Amino acid sequence: MTEVKFKRLALIGIGLIGSSIARAARKQGLAEEIVCAARTADSRRIAKELGVVDAAYESPVEAVKGADLVVLCTPVGTYAAIAEQIAPHLEQGAIVTDVGSVKGAVVKAIGPHIPEGVDFIPGHPVAGTEKSGPAAGFAELFINRWCILTPCDQASEAAVEKLGAFWAAMGSKVETMDPAHHDLVLAITSHIPHLIAYNIVGTADDLEDVTQSEVIKYSAGGFRDFTRIAASDPTMWRDVFLHNKEAVLEMLGRFTEDLAQLQRAIRWEDGETLFKIFSRTRAIRRQIIDAGQETPEPDFGRTHKSEE
């Protein structure tokens, strides 16, 4: 593995992902100094109290001064304004990257602001939990998870290699990809799952004939699995859907079409079609487990024991 060490790592935003990068980079000794910018005084205080950063600034400009690695870890909708603000203060030779869940829109939002002599490499660690904020991060978040880089012509090969080595040192497997393809792949593996999870939780909340208390009591029948990703950060996810519109609408169209087929099979009591569709899915879970992307334990390894 390539030895990697940055002088000053500047994290713009110190939520779940930013603070996990801070912890992992600290643990692996990947930066001499780790600083962050955070909008709220609370986040800055918590980040400092937890010792995950050496300094926390309100202004992204202060954070990027002297930094040779700048990582945007705020919701995607804030990127353009932040890029414009920090651009004049970026060090020559610095690498600018991000952790946003969409990539085409990010290239457009950040790219134009990046000055000559700075390498810009959009990135996306496919990792996370349903928790938010600086206290939710942990150093192990990226282990065995994929980090996708979508380098364009604004980065040297050496810079891409160095950033890849940074993610690898935090435990990630690194892949490079075209931004448009990234957005299509993540639409189905991440964005649509979040959308339908948010949706069913909303549908359940709106019922007149079934009480909320009943939904909660009998959620172990399957519903509770959806509430985890539907508990993710609403601002982050609003921005994902606003910035990956085409791919999400395309995948949603396919999902709805397939659901109509299932609906029709139920209406016409076509057990054969139902059985055929329900039989396809075990193999995929098995492969996800074999690929180290999921726990093999039943029920996600949730504990089954008396609380008494």
Next chain:
Amino acid sequence: MTEVKFKRLALIGIGLIGSSIARAARKQGLAEEIVCAARTADSRRIAKELGVVDAAYESPVEAVKGADLVVLCTPVGTYAAIAEQIAPHLEQGAIVTDVGSVKGAVVKAIGPHIPEGVDFIPGHPVAGTEKSGPAAGFAELFINRWCILTPCDQASEAAVEKLGAFWAAMGSKVETMDPAHHDLVLAITSHIPHLIAYNIVGTADDLEDVTQSEVIKYSAGGFRDFTRIAASDPTMWRDVFLHNKEAVLEMLGRFTEDLAQLQRAIRWEDGETLFKIFSRTRAIRRQIIDAGQETPEPDFGRTHKSEE
């Protein structure tokens, strides 16, 4: 808690649920003898080898002979034929129940066959994992999970109380409910979640521009959460949808309507609507956790560590 002890417990079907009942009943000393009927020689052999039953028969008739508690644990579609077959051999004073995920159809399938002097009480433990078969069961499966009984006029109050005590002794919380209301509640808390989980896994499997290997690699973005319930038993779930058609179609209609609203908000870049809907859902997860129906640990408590 009422002391409960059956002479002979007959489990018709010895999959995940049947074998979990066998283990829990054995552990809690709820029956002097525990027997099962299973269609395949493999299931009978495994059940006996694991010591979860004292005897395993091919014929349900042999299993119910002398039994004072008979529990149907096969897919719902098999109930009518089994009920007809065992009816003449049921003991006077026996309780007949089931564990099916629908209840209205079960009343119609089993009820007419139950002779005078036998108490029939439909039941549904809202518990399970994505695994199937006799080896997948465990005694703790029902702890802190709700078991819904939907007694009709074919059972005495004493019998309902005795069956409730049986489930309580295995760790369940017991609730009684009207069969039609059960089917509506479970449509949203269990059946629709399974349907859309099966559906999205199918949609992902059918894509031309995204490879299956990509779906697997980047499944940690949310997709993998859906593969758990989509790995459930296809025969069981086919029967659920064939036997809870009205309630499922009603809830599916609402789900689709709500999804269309989200789709429109994405198309028209209505961030406010998206944010509002995405902000409603954290509270429900919190309540499910507070009600002891879900783990408070991030990411379902999945381990985050290096496998190297």
